[in-house]
Amino acid sequence: MEPTSGTALTGRDRLAEDVRRGLGRRQKQLQPRHLYDALGSQLFEAICELPEYRITRAERRLLAAHAAAIGGGLASPVTLVELGGGNGEKLVLLIEPLVRRLPDLRVALVDVSATALDLATRTLGRFPGLGVTGHQATYEDGLRRVAHGRSGDDTMMVAFLGSNIGNLDPSAARTFLGTLRSALRAGDRLVLGADLVKPEAELVLAYDDPLGVTAAFNKNLLGRLNRELGANFDLDQFAHRAVWNATASRVEMHLESLCAQTVSIPGADCRVRFAQGESIWTESSYKYETEEIAALAAAGGFTRRDQWVEPESRFAVTAFDAT
Numbered sequence: 001m002e003p004t005s006g007t008a009l010t011g012r013d014r015l016a017e018d019v020r021r022g023l024g025r026r027q028k029q030l031q032p033r034h035l036y037d038a039l040g041s042q043l044f045e046a047i048c049e050l051p052e053y054r055i056t057r058a059e060r061r062l063l064a065a066h067a068a069a070i071g072g073g074l075a076s077p078v079t080l081v082e083l084g085g086g087n088g089e090k091l092v093l094l095i096e097p098l099v100r101r102l103p104d105l106r107v108a109l110v111d112v113s114a115t116a117l118d119l120a121t122r123t124l125g126r127f128p129g130l131g132v133t134g135h136q137a138t139y140e141d142g143l144r145r146v147a148h149g150r151s152g153d154d155t156m157m158v159a160f161l162g163s164n165i166g167n168l169d170p171s172a173a174r175t176f177l178g179t180l181r182s183a184l185r186a187g188d189r190l191v192l193g194a195d196l197v198k199p200e201a202e203l204v205l206a207y208d209d210p211l212g213v214t215a216a217f218n219k220n221l222l223g224r225l226n227r228e229l230g231a232n233f234d235l236d237q238f239a240h241r242a243v244w245n246a247t248a249s250r251v252e253m254h255l256e257s258l259c260a261q262t263v264s265i266p267g268a269d270c271r272v273r274f275a276q277g278e279s280i281w282t283e284s285s286y287k288y289e290t291e292e293i294a295a296l297a298a299a300g301g302f303t304r305r306d307q308w309v310e311p312e313s314r315f316a317v318t319a320f321d322a323t
């Protein structure tokens with residue numbers, strides 16, 4: 001998947017343009033950020049509770065154990081920025097040791113989802129006096145805004161957790177990390193959570209749970225196009241598919257058309273034909289080895305400080321310095 005575009009289009013216009021372009025491709029495709037409308041964000045919350053989706057619990061364990069080291073050595077004033085943070089619960093784990101020694105800590109939240117920003121702002125309410133600003137924006141646009149508004153002497157720590165990096169293909173991830181680095185200054189820090197390669201059965205189950213929550217999360221994207229763009233997708237005529245592509249090292253989520261059908265999307269000014277079995281590719285989740293994570297960030301201009309791996313679920317949190 002491509003990184004988000006930095007053009008001036010926003011909201012419904014951005015969605016309409018992405019839909020028109022993505023569904024016009026030979027392999028129909030929609031960008032994963034569109035999965036997160038209000039309902040999609042709540043469904044993602046439910047995914048995090050699923051026994052089969054181990055990413056959230058594994059990363060929380062690592063952050064709880066190593067938060068002090070992750071933020072170690074940072075001196076006031078510090079701005080902690082989370083990109084695509086969802087409900088803010090992981091940020092709490094990073095903030096706890098910092099706020100004790102840095103009472104003037106400030107936090108900036110960047111997320112495309114207003115619901116996620118709301119949840120996170122409420123979560124951070126448990127730190128009275130903590131300065132929190134929310135930016136409903138793509139990673140790149142939000143980061144640009146935060147970097148533009150920073151003071152001359154503060155240090156920034158950017159958290160990019162939950163394997164959000166895995167939604168970008170490796171070349172887009174390198175470009176994204178380069179963009180991130182160029183918005184930072186030497187001495188700033190990055191904490192990156194990334195899921196690791198593991199047995200196929202475990203990976204597929206994490207994205208195709210028996211309860212059907214991930215299927216609902218995926219199909220909600222079509223519901224969103226019905227609600228926001230006046231489309232007439234029949235959700236019963238599409239099936240959720242999660243497949244492990246071993247060559248590319250990614251789990252792909254698709255919505256597969258169960259019959260030959262044509263769908264109208266007036267808000268995107270298009271009609272889309274589907275053959276039976278044809279799919280819309282909605283998300284990739286790339287899985288890495290620990291050394292590949294360090295190499296990706298190194299190509300972007302970061303130096304690894306430390307890395308912690310949760311061996312049971314195979315998840316890694318890596319702290320980097322902007323050098």
Ligand SMILES: C[S@@+](CC[C@H](N)C(=O)[O-])C[C@H]1O[C@@H](n2cnc3c(N)ncnc32)[C@H](O)[C@@H]1O
Nearest residue numbers: 033036084085086111112113116138139161162
């Ligand atoms: C997979 S969830 C992960 C949430 C959180 N990091 C966690 O670990 O639980 C991805 C989050 O990033 C947001 N998001 C997805 N794509 C985005 C983009 N391109 N720009 C900004 N936010 C994005 C979503 O709204 C969602 O809150």
